[in-house]
Amino acid sequence: MERNAIILCIGLLISSQVLANDTVGEVVRQRPDKVNTSTTAASSKGVFTASYRVKNAERQVIPLNTIHSWQLHVNAQEGTSLSGLQVQFSSTMPEHLHGMTTKPKISSTGSSGQYLMEGMNFHMPGWWEITLKLSNDGVEDFVHFNLLVGEGEHRHNNNKS
Amino acid sequence: MINIRLLPALLLLVSCNVSAGSRVLDNWTSTERVLISSLLIDNLGPLALDPSNKYADSPIVAKLGKKIFNDQRFSVNSKVSCSSCHQKNYNFTDKLMQAKGVGLTSRRSMSIVGVAYQRWFFWDGRNDSLWSQALAPLENAVEHGISRTRVAQLIFKHYRKVYQQAFDKLPNITPDNYPVTARPDNNDTVSHQQWLAIPDRDKEHITRIFVNTGKAIAAFVRTLKPAPALFDIYARAVVSDDSPGLNSLNAQQKKGLRLFIGKGKCINCHNGPLLSNGEFHHIGVPDKIGTDFGRSIIINNIINNEFSCMSQWSDADPKTDCAHVRFLDADVARYLRAFKTPSLRDVATRPPYMHAGQFDTLSGVLKHYRQISGTELADEVFHDHITDEDIDQLVAFLNTLTSLNNINAGQ
Numbered sequence: 252m253e254r255n256a257i258i259l260c261i262g263l264l265i266s267s268q269v270l271a272n273d274t275v276g277e278v279v280r281q282r283p284d285k286v287n288t289s290t291t292a293a294s295s296k297g298v299f300t301a302s303y304r305v306k307n308a309e310r311q312v313i314p315l316n317t318i319h320s321w322q323l324h325v326n327a328q329e330g331t332s333l334s335g336l337q338v339q340f341s342s343t344m345p346e347h348l349h350g351m352t353t354k355p356k357i358s359s360t361g362s363s364g365q366y367l368m369e370g371m372n373f374h375m376p377g378w379w380e381i382t383l384k385l386s387n388d389g390v391e392d393f394v395h396f397n398l399l400v401g402e403g404e405h406r407h408n409n410n411k412s
Numbered sequence: 413m414i415n416i417r418l419l420p421a422l423l424l425l426v427s428c429n430v431s432a433g434s435r436v437l438d439n440w441t442s443t444e445r446v447l448i449s450s451l452l453i454d455n456l457g458p459l460a461l462d463p464s465n466k467y468a469d470s471p472i473v474a475k476l477g478k479k480i481f482n483d484q485r486f487s488v489n490s491k492v493s494c495s496s497c498h499q500k501n502y503n504f505t506d507k508l509m510q511a512k513g514v515g516l517t518s519r520r521s522m523s524i525v526g527v528a529y530q531r532w533f534f535w536d537g538r539n540d541s542l543w544s545q546a547l548a549p550l551e552n553a554v555e556h557g558i559s560r561t562r563v564a565q566l567i568f569k570h571y572r573k574v575y576q577q578a579f580d581k582l583p584n585i586t587p588d589n590y591p592v593t594a595r596p597d598n599n600d601t602v603s604h605q606q607w608l609a610i611p612d613r614d615k616e617h618i619t620r621i622f623v624n625t626g627k628a629i630a631a632f633v634r635t636l637k638p639a640p641a642l643f644d645i646y647a648r649a650v651v652s653d654d655s656p657g658l659n660s661l662n663a664q665q666k667k668g669l670r671l672f673i674g675k676g677k678c679i680n681c682h683n684g685p686l687l688s689n690g691e692f693h694h695i696g697v698p699d700k701i702g703t704d705f706g707r708s709i710i711i712n713n714i715i716n717n718e719f720s721c722m723s724q725w726s727d728a729d730p731k732t733d734c735a736h737v738r739f740l741d742a743d744v745a746r747y748l749r750a751f752k753t754p755s756l757r758d759v760a761t762r763p764p765y766m767h768a769g770q771f772d773t774l775s776g777v778l779k780h781y782r783q784i785s786g787t788e789l790a791d792e793v794f795h796d797h798i799t800d801e802d803i804d805q806l807v808a809f810l811n812t813l814t815s816l817n818n819i820n821a822g823q
Contacts, residue, residue, distance in 0.1 A: 279794065315450065316689050318735040347680065347794065352691050354741040370739025374689045375680045376447065401683065403446040 280345035282378045286397045294392035299333065299385050300326045301394045303368070315376055315401035318353060321368040322360075325385060332364025337386035340368070344379055376401030438650060438658050438666065445650055447673040452647040453640050453757075456685040459528055464541045464721045464728040465627045468634055473578045476571065477632030480625060485566055486550060488557035489514050494549070494629065497521035503762040504636060509700075509769025515554030518701055520769045523762060526755055528634040530690040531736040535751045535767045537692055538710040540737050541726065543630035544719035547622060551595055559595035559603060560622035561587060561610075567621050579624045583617040590614070596718075623725045638686070638757040639815035643669070646812070661812055668809025671802055677795055678806070687756035687813065694749045696789035697780070700768040707747035714740065760811045774810050778803045 290311075291302035305311055306320040325333045338357045342350035355370040373379055381396040440448065449455070462468040480486060481494040497511045498504040498521060505523040510516055519535050527533065533545035549555035550563060564587040567575050576582055594606035607615070642660055646669075649657025661669070672678045683689050692707045714737060719725050721734035728734050751767045765771045771780060778798065785795040798806075 316684055316691075318739065349746070352741055353736075353739040355739060370735060372739070374691045376450070376683055377680065401447070401450055402443045 279348060282346055286378060286399055288397055288399055290396065292394050292396055293328075294385060294394045296392045297328055298390055298392040299387075299394060300328065301383060301385070301396075303396065306367070313373060313398055313400050316372065316374045318370060318372045321371055323357070323366040323368055323383075324364050325366065326364060333387060334359055334363055334365075335387075336366075337384075338366055339384040339386075341382045341384075342373075342379060343382075344375060344377060346378060347375070373398070373400040437653065440650060444670075444673060447679060448647050448669070449651045450683060451643070451673075451679070451685060451687060452651065453638060453644045453685050454648070456526070456529065456637070459634055462528075462541065462543075462630070462634075463733040464726040465543045465630055466727040467578070467624070467627045468543075468631050470578065470631060472574070473628050474631035474635055476574050476578045477628035477630065479571070479574070481629055481632055483566075483570075485570065486556055486558060486563065487514055492556055494546070498524050503758045505762050507763070509764050511555070513549065513552070513555035514557040517552075517554050518704065519767050520764065522752075522754065523758070524633050525636045526638045526686050526757060527636070528630070529686055530688070532690060532692075532752060536707045536710050537752055538707075538714065539717065539719075540714055540721045540734065541630070541719075542633060543623070543626040544717065544721075545626075546629035546633070547626035547719055550622075550625075559593050559607075560618055561590050561594040561607070562592050563625050564618045564621040565592065567625065575621075575624070578628065582621070585614050585617050587618060587621075590618075619725070623719065626719070638755070639817045641757070641813045641815050643809070643812040662808075664805055664808040665812050666809075668805035668807070669812075671798075671806050672809055675795075676798060676802065676806060681753045682756050688753045690753065692747055692750035692752055693793075694747075695751075695781070695793055696749075696784040696787070697751070697766045697768075697770050700770060703749075704767070705749055706767075707750045707752075708744045711740075711742045711744055711747050714742070756810060756813050758814055760807075760814050774807045775803055778806055 290304070291300065293300050301323060303321045303323050305313060306322050308314070308319070323338070325336055325338075327333050340355055340357055344350065351372055352374055353370045353372045355368050357366055357368050359365070360367050377400060379398040379400055381398065383394045383396075385392055385394060437445065459469075467473040481498075484490050484493045484496070486493060492513045497506050497508075497513065499506050503523045504525050505521045509520060510518060511521040522535060528542055531537075531540070533539040533542060534548075539545040539548060550558055551560065564585075568582065568587055572582060590610050591603075591606040593603045594610060595603050596607050597604040610618070642665075645657055645660040646666075648654065649660065672682075681689055681691070681693055694706070714720060715722060717723070721728050721737050722730040726734075730738075759765075760774060763769075763772055763774075765774070765777050771777045781793060781795055782798045782803070783789075785793050785798070
């Protein structure tokens with residue numbers, strides 16, 4: 252039992268990676284008039300639903316230029332919490348062609364469907380895009396979150412976690 | 413329940429408030445108000461603890477640090493102190509394009525006012541704590557040009573009493589027994605050989621005294637904080653709907669502020685109450701002395717620095733503290749020619765500008781940005797079309813960032 256748990260932990264650590272953050276070849280995208288800043292999003296093909304919360308933040312505001320952590324929760328489409336996923340991450344500011352200056356680490360917390368994203372830092376105000384690539388038994392799908400950082404309080408629309 | 417007969421009066425009241433609100437807000441949108449508020453000095457707050465320096469907030473350690481900061485004996489020619497380049501009457505920097513210690517360096521001295529609020533130190537951020545930054549110039553051949561052994565000798569000779577009050581009892585060693593130039597060096601130098609010849613136990617003691625000297629200087633530098641400026645009076649008025657305070661800036665300065673947080677996109681990098689994100693950007697500043705590759709050169713050395721936040725000399729827990737180091741993206745390519753965003757507090761009082769003093773005036777800096785915006789000369793400078801009039805307005809705004817208690821500094 253204990254041995255299996257150790258193997259699982261090692262597996263989870265290996266499975267959490269950072270997506271390549273190379274923006275070569277991309278073009279600047281202007282911010283749309285309305286940006287959906289929902290903290291819950293379905294994946295592109297509808298395989299997963301992911302939501303996040305800022306850890307240790309009473310007011311759920313994305314802090315500007317402060318290293319912090321996110322608590323991520325992933326469900327299957329039908330609502331089952333999914334643990335043990337491979338989670339890859341990338342961040343970008345579409346108007347600037349760059350992402351974070353940190354390299355967040357993503358690990359499973361051991362709780363069902365819960366992941367910890369440590370080392371998040373949005374060092375500029377404005378529009379950010381977070382992309383998560385979630386993989387489960389050969390099934391891959393992408394989740395996108397939009398953030399407007401430093402422009403006011405953008406509270407969580409959904410507190411499920 | 414609202415009395416229906418009072419409704420017209422109520423609507424009139426609401427209407428008046430909206431009208432008054434627009435006037436009071438100087439026509440700033442709610443997003444602009446948040447951005448203005450984010451620059452307000454009041455949001456700087458108290459300094460966070462520095463887990464890597466357990467003496468960071470000790471007044472007696474800061475007192476020792478201040479003395480050493482101003483002590484020219486801590487240099488090879490006894491003519492250079494920290495305050496030679498970080499001059500109190502010039503916003504803790506100097507007027508030179510390249511800092512001059514016992515020799516000439518390749519970069520400009522950075523102002524150290526408010527620097528303790530940042531994560532990275534030096535133009536390229538090669539040090540991850542303020543105390544480790546303070547140590548580097550001491551052993552740099554063109555800055556102070558001394559060794560840690562010499563530092564220990566000076567502490568024993570001139571600061572024995574106050575050092576022992578501030579830190580532990582000085583160890584039972586005699587630093588004078590060792591060569592004045594003994595220090596670790598990467599090269600096969602005489603200094604290095606001298607250092608290797610010192611018994612390990614004494615090497616540890618000498619390095620501890622050296623580290624504590626850096627922690628004392630850092631404790632002093634933590635006390636150097638910017639003071640409110642005209643902009644802050646205005647920003648407080650905007651945030652708190654205080655009509656009289658809105659007159660603290662003139663029309664030209666307000667237009668500059670609008671450009672700063674809007675079309676000019678200056679706030680992208682110059683954000684927060686220090687007007688700096690403390691991060692590193694390639695902004696196409698022309699080279700001065702050969703090619704300076706900035707942060708890219710040192711990005712992979714940070715964690716291995718002898719005095720890093722994760723080192724044995726740090727008081728931090730490397731597993732839970734030092735987040736800026738643990739999660740650093742050390743991709744060399746993205747930091748080519750990147751330098752730290754300087755604070756804009758008091759910026760008008762301390763030319764020249766950029767990492768090697770490339771520009772004499774703020775208007776020269778802004779014209780440079782206009783020239784390279786959106787070109788391959790810089791990776792992430794997008795300022796739209798900035799007119800000459802815009803530049804004048806931005807300069808007018810930058811002049812409102814001068815601390816009110818420092819209004820004549822540098823003149």
